[in-house]
Amino acid sequence: MLVPPLARRNVNPAHVVILHTGLGLYAAWRIAQGRRLEPALLLQVKTVLDGLDGQLARATGRTTETGRYLDTEMDLVVNTALNTAIEGLQTGLALTALQSLILTTDYLWERDYREARGEVFRDPPAQIGDDPRILAVLKAVYAIYFSPQERVLSSLFMARLRQAAGPHPTAAQRRAYTPQFALAVSANLGLSTQLLALGVAVLVGCPRLYTRSLPVQALLLIGTQLWRERQVRRLSAQPSSSG
Helix, strand or coil: CCCCHHHHCCCHHHHHHHHHHHHHHHHHHHCCCCHHHHHHHHHHHHHHHHHHHHHHHHHHHHCCCHHHHHHHHHHHHHHHHHHHEEEEEEEHHHHHHHHHHHHHHHHHHHHHHHHHCCCCCCCCCCCCCCCHHHHHHHHHHHHHHHHHHHHHHHHHHHHHHHHCCCCCCCCHHHHHHHCCHHHHHHHHCHHHHHHHHHHHHHHHHCCCCHHHHHHHHHHHHHHHHHHHHHHHHHHHHHHHHCC
16 A cells, blocks of 8 residues: 555655664663553554565565665664663673574575475565665675574574484475474564554563564474474375385
């Protein structure tokens, strides 16, 4: 609904990213002050705008590497501000790291799900409008913070697959390892759900209900990972049991 009028006015998607980043930071400040309704609503507005910037970029042919990196890294800035506003600096940073691992798992499981089925994970950016200096900085930040998480988790998931399936997993085993149920679990722990849960917790006056849910979310993903491995073992056992 909002995309066509914004596209007609040639609104820059990057400006939408900056706007929802500012709203998220302001919400964090108001949470630190003990406010409830205002930050809870602002977080939901941020969620809407966070989805809008990508839709606007695709609708206007302005998807760029800069925009993708900017969106991801500004979300990290907001998440850090929100967690530290609730728990203080040290605990807030630790929880942000845990939250990042949860979100990275969601990213990797969706990627693996689509690759196992020969689907395109994400369309390549149009690569227009990139300032090379800004892009270089954003890439450096991503390489320092996000890339190590992706490498470690991706290697871990592949090692667990090979442990369950053997050194050379088949296409069927890869599909069994990436079932839609696991994808649904991780997707429901994505950023939109995180902000909705935080908004509810803030609204009821207990924002720590949200931060204390992060270890529970991690345990849920661990349980889902073990279930994924059992799916592969069950598939692998079928030929021998039927023979």
